[in-house]
Amino acid sequence: MAVKNMSTKTYFLGLILFLSAIMMFVFKLEIPFVDPKILYLLATALAGYHVIGEGLVLTYQDSVKQKKFVPNIHILMSLGAIGAILIGNFEEAALLILIFAGAHFLEEYAEGKSQREIKSLLEMNPTKARIIDDQGNINEVDVEKVKVGDQIQVQNGGQVPIDGMIITGVAAIDESAINGESIPREKTVGDPVYAGTINGNDSFIMEATKTSDQTVFSKILQLVDQSQNNLSKTATKIKRIEPIYVKIVLLLFPIVMLLGSLIFHWTLGTAVYRGIVFLISASPCALAASAVPATLSAISNLAKHGVLFKGGSFLSNISDLKAVAFDKTGTLTNGKPVVTDFFIEDDFDKDTLTDIVVSMEKQTNHPLASAIVANFPEAKTLDLTVETQVGKGVFAKYQGDEYLIAKPSAFENVQQSITNQQSYLSDQGKTVVFIAKNAEVIGMIALMDTPNENAKPTIDYLNQQGINTVMITGDSKQTGEAIGHEIGLNEVVTEVLPEDKVNIINDLKTEYNMCGMVGDGVNDAPALVNSNIGVAMGEGTDVAIDVADVVLMKNDLSKFVYSHKISKRLNKVVWQNIIFSMLIVTLLVVLNFFSITDIGLGVIAHEGSTLLVILNGLRLLH
Incomplete structure (x- = not known):
């Protein structure tokens, strides 16, 4: 950070020196011991020392490290500035560096916006927890020290520090950090709560069920961090061809000067100048910025909507499914059955039979019992003695009559109207149970795990x-x-x-x-x-989430649709950027051969196109 602040300060000092030299030239001012050329040189050095350093020093270091020539984009600008100085174009060298370095700062800011969106998510990670000890005292500790089983107080407006379960109190919790859902969810005793979510107006006590490194939120952070280091295929290819592209430009540099001299009859000075403009015009800054900011923006957008990709490559590829x-x-x-149909023969009191059925199911552990009970919240609870016989069903006696709830195969001699209704419901994929009174089937309940x-x-x-x-x-x-x-x-x-x-x-x-x-x-x-791409539902098992490439933090399939749309937009934006950046390079190179452009215009068009490419990618944040 200190280095960045220093380079910003020296940049503005260089800009002041450049403007001072311009003023001296325009108003024909003569200041003792001050030469405009010296001001231009100082402006170039102060505003662009980090650019030239990255161009020459990093190229040298990378080349030594990889034992082959590995140039970067900055070396083209560095050589352009040095070349302009050698042929006496001091003011154009300073202008080149000032525009390039200034645009570089803007590019870093714009490109960093998508990363700041992600960092804002990371900063939501809980750091403290209010643990209640055996004596009832509350001690604030680092969240890393929380153990499974610890009781924790969460104050009103406070952040839930760890995954757990409410044991005392009621709360309205904002879970947008976990699942992208903006509406707070009502929680009470027995309900799960997640680290990183925000409590509403009532405090509650919870019990920790996970440690800090096992929480849903910690997994989100791990996935987001992982995704930033896993670029899309296009971004990876661009990064890989960047040094090759720069090598080709450097090889073409003398060829451009030679062709210009032979075809356009350039003088030696013109050939060198046009060669420098070529280096600047052909620099692939916009191409290099075509994919990474757009990919990070898309990943950030999806993370805010509760969709986590373990890498940009998966996001890029999902549109190809x-x-x-x-x-x-x-x-x-x-994921759980619900009652879809309740059929009773006309001769029987439906309300009374409902009370009997619900009272029977309340006393059993039958897999469908909870669904039946939940479907009739208004039913009265009767005093019944219930007996469950494995393979037969649930028996009960009420006011001298015997009732049985069982699967259809447990009965013989069933009325045709009942059998027809059962066949109709079974054909729809529903599970049917019969209700019998004194061994006669009088009704049925159909259940189904609905879409x-x-x-x-x-x-x-x-x-x-x-x-x-x-x-x-x-x-x-x-x-x-x-x-x-x-x-x-x-x-x-x-x-x-x-x-x-x-x-x-x-x-x-x-x-x-x-x-x-x-x-x-x-x-x-x-x-x-x-x-090719595994997508896990966020409320599923840890194993499924761990092995998947994409996690939908809320069990909401519409997020999969949203991801597919974002993936299509990402690929469209990246190709827009690539085509636009190469068109600008081609245009500048052609104009250079006809002596229509110069160093200043070349660097303005070049850096302007880079900024436009980055800004186009940032549209994916929204």
């Missing part, structure tokens, strides 16, 4: 983009195809064992070349790893 495979449970569906609200819009978007959509599930053919048909999937593969998912992904890769996988469970991890 030709097929996407989805897990069903917890990815395309909500989440963003599943169909996501599939519709991908289908519109010409991307093949596939669901891979271990569920029955009937259930899987019912879900697939409802949300519009192109293909449904059912009754798949976890180890077979990888084979399906390999087949899709062979057929479509670029295949993505979206899942949330441990059994999805091998498929996520094997796909």
Whole structure:
């Protein structure tokens, strides 16, 4: 930072000396012992010593380190300034350096904006926690010292320091840092809370369930940091060809002077000057800035919206997907069954039967019991003695009658109207349980793990983009195809064992070349790893999140659509930048041959194009 401040100060001192020399020339001022040429030289040295240092010194150091000539972009500007001085163009040397160094500061500021957006996220990492000891005293400690099981007080307006669970109190918590959702979520006893989120107006006590290095937020920071060091393919290629490009420009330098002398009859002085203008015009600064600022801006944008990419290459490639495979449970569906249908024969009191069914299910640990109870919040709780018999169902007696809730196969001689209704519901992929009174089936409840609200819009978007959509599930053919048909999937593969998912992904890769996988469970991890781009749902298992290339911090498939759109925009912006930067270089080189441009105009056009390229990339922040 001190070096940067010093270079800024010397830059402005050089600018003052340059303007002073201009004033002396314009107003024909004569100051004893002050020569405008000396002022120009001092202005060049003070404003551009860091530019020339990077050009000459770093080229030397990199060349020695790699044992081959490795020039950088700054060497072209450095040679241009030195050449202008050698042929007596002191004022143009100073102008070149002043414009280049000034633009360089602006470029660093603009390029740093996307990184500052990311750093603002990193600065949200909690540092302190208020631990409650065995005597009830509160001690503020570094968050790294928090252990699993510690009780922590979170004050109103305070930051949650660690992942955990509320054990006392109620809170409205802003979780935008975790999932991009701006509306605070109501939390109470038993609900999970996450490090880095912000508490509302009420304090609460929580119990730590993870250490500071295991929290969701710490994983976000790790992914964001990782993504900055993993550039897109285009950015990596540009970085790799940069020294090759500079070498070609240096080799063309004498050829340009020779051709100019032969074709345009340049004098030696003109040839050298035009060669210097060529070095400046052909410098690939704008090309070098075409991809990195845009990629960092896109990654920052997505991070703020709760989508984390483990590298720019994955973000760049997601728009190239030709097929996407989805897990069903917890990815395309909500992950837990809900009651979809409740059918009772007309001869029976529906309200009373509802009270009986809910009272029975409240006393069982049947997998579907909680869904049934949750669907009838107004039901009364009756005093029943309930007996669960494995493989048969749930029994209870009420007012002299015996009631049974069981799967359809447990019954014989069922009325045709009941059987028809059951077949209709089963064809829709729903799980049906019968309700019997005194051994007679009088009704049924149908349940289903329903598609989440963003599943169909996501599939519709991908289908519109010409991307093949596939669901891979271990569920029955009937259930899987019912879900697939409802949300519009192109293909449904059912009754798949976890180890077979990888084979399906390999087949899709062979057929479509670029295949993505979206899942949330441990059994999805091998498929996520094997796909070209693995996408994990943020509320899924740690294993799935660890192996995936992309994490949707909230189980919101619309974020996948948003990522695809940003990826398309990123690739479009990068190619805009590359084409624009090379057109400017070509134009300046052509104008130079016809002696239409000079050093000043060349460097203004050159640096202006670089700034425009960076600013175009920064549009991806929004």
